Amino acid sequence: MLAELSVSLWRGASEGRYETYTVPQRASQTVLDVVTFVQRHLDPTLTYRFSCRVGVCGSCAMTVNGRPRWTCRTHVSKVARGGRIEIGPLQNLPVIKDLVTDMALFFEKWQQAKGVFAPSRTRHDAIAQIRPDSPARIAADAAIECINCGVCHAACDTVRWNPAYFGPAPLNRAWTLVNDERDGGNAARLQAIAGSGGCHACHSHQSCQELCPQALNPTAAIAGLKRRTAAAYLKGEITA
Amino acid sequence: MNVRLYVWQRLTAALMAPLVVVHIAVIFYATHQGMTAADILARTRGSMMWASYYGIFVAAAAVHASIGVRNVLTEWSPLDDRRAGQFAIGLGLALAVLGLRAVAAVVLS
Numbered sequence: 001m002l003a004e005l006s007v008s009l010w011r012g013a014s015e016g017r018y019e020t021y022t023v024p025q026r027a028s029q030t031v032l033d034v035v036t037f038v039q040r041h042l043d044p045t046l047t048y049r050f051s052c053r054v055g056v057c058g059s060c061a062m063t064v065n066g067r068p069r070w071t072c073r074t075h076v077s078k079v080a081r082g083g084r085i086e087i088g089p090l091q092n093l094p095v096i097k098d099l100v101t102d103m104a105l106f107f108e109k110w111q112q113a114k115g116v117f118a119p120s121r122t123r124h125d126a127i128a129q130i131r132p133d134s135p136a137r138i139a140a141d142a143a144i145e146c147i148n149c150g151v152c153h154a155a156c157d158t159v160r161w162n163p164a165y166f167g168p169a170p171l172n173r174a175w176t177l178v179n180d181e182r183d184g185g186n187a188a189r190l191q192a193i194a195g196s197g198g199c200h201a202c203h204s205h206q207s208c209q210e211l212c213p214q215a216l217n218p219t220a221a222i223a224g225l226k227r228r229t230a231a232a233y234l235k236g237e238i239t240a
Numbered sequence: 241m242n243v244r245l246y247v248w249q250r251l252t253a254a255l256m257a258p259l260v261v262v263h264i265a266v267i268f269y270a271t272h273q274g275m276t277a278a279d280i281l282a283r284t285r286g287s288m289m290w291a292s293y294y295g296i297f298v299a300a301a302a303v304h305a306s307i308g309v310r311n312v313l314t315e316w317s318p319l320d321d322r323r324a325g326q327f328a329i330g331l332g333l334a335l336a337v338l339g340l341r342a343v344a345a346v347v348l349s
Contacts, residue, residue, distance in 0.1 A: 161315040194243035196314075196321060201241055226246065233243045240244030 005080060007034055009046065010088035013095045018086065031071035031079065032060050035087060035099065048099040055213065058147030061154070062099050063088040068154035070147075070213040090154040106150050106167070113166040114192045115173035118185025128182045140179035143172050143221045145214045152208035152218055164197035168208035168218035171199050175221035178228060190229050191238045199225035245307050252304040259297045284346045291347040298339030306332030 005025050008018040021038050032050055039046040050060035055073040062071050064079050065086050079085060093101035110116070121128065130137055152168035153159055159167045174193055177183045193199050202222045209217040232238045241249075270280060284290045310328035313319050319327065 158315075196242050198242070200243055200246040229243045230247050230250070233247060238243065240242045 006084045008086040011098055013097055029076045031064050031074045031076060047097040058149035061090055061149040061151050063091060068151040068211055070149055090150050092154050092159045106153055109166045110170040110173060113170035113174045114185060114189035115170045118183050120182055120184030130181055136179040140176045143176045143216055146172055151211050151213055155207040155211045157205050158201055158203050162201055165201045166197050171225055172218040172221040175224050190232050193225055194229040194238050241311050249304055249307045252300040255300045294343045298343060302332045302335040305335060
């Protein structure tokens with residue numbers, strides 16, 4: 001193992017440059033550890049975002065050697081090439097400063113895709129009984145563990161090409177709700193995701209499922225939405 | 241692409257899949273039999289079957305291709321949705337006219 005790492009970090013906003021720092025290499029060191037070392041010991045003006053450090057909160061995603069990754073669970077030993085590592089902000093999102101992107105657009109797309117639970121009952125009704133082995137619940141469970149990190153959004157070619165496209169994460173969330181028996185918002189949801197920014201814009205490149213740190217498969221969720229919206233359209237339940 | 245275009249593109253793709261297979265089989269048959277253009281035209285002239293077969297094929301291809309090109313233009317060119325749609329309609333009509341002229345040439349001539 002090399003004693004030192006050569007670390008290139010993006011400095012600036014949309015205009016900027018990579019600056020190189022030398023960081024001591026350690027066992028079980030994560031990419032987030034490296035960024036933290038630079039900020040604590042070499043340059044306190046470095047801006048980055050993190051919270052839990054254990055792969056739960058989804059706030060520390062960055063571009064590592066060209067690929068979006070959750071940095072707190074990405075070991076340097078897995079991604080460093082010849083003792084070098086390049087760390088930048090997530091792609092497909094505006095850069096605020098250094099390694100921090102503006103996630104507002106990402107979450108606005110969740111709203112546009114109706115990726116929000118629409119209650120069909122009140123607190124006065126009995127609690128819904130959901131069978132864990134029902135096909136709808138199995139489909140929802142397969143997609144439910146998203147941590148909103150934005151890795152899929154940064155990895156997606158269609159997001160890059162089509163500014164109207166909602167992206168993998170909002171559509172993946174919509175798929176969990178389409179399969180949630182308690183949800184009452186599917187008519188509006190299917191209508192929203194049948195438009196030009198919705199599921200039919202997806203090219204099924206599968207970068208989202210390749211890079212999702214939670215090993216989810218948004219491409220499969222989007223394929224499900226394509227089938228569901230096409231059926232709803234042919235039945236006249238939604239319009240184009 | 242919205243759901244209407246998606247459904248049209250998938251339906252035309254499903255329609256064309258067997259048509260392409262038969263089309264290629266016919267090409268192999270004709271070349272293996274050593275058929276001349278005159279031999280082929282003798283079989284296609286006045287044939288409602290071949291006119292319908294390739295007429296449907298041309299219509300499906302025109303719809304399918306124009307939707308695909310529209311999608312490419314909206315993602316890869318500066319054209320907005322409306323302009324890309326207009327271009328795609330023009331392309332679809334051009335493909336349909338050219339294709340149907342070719343069908344007419346082998347069936348009616």
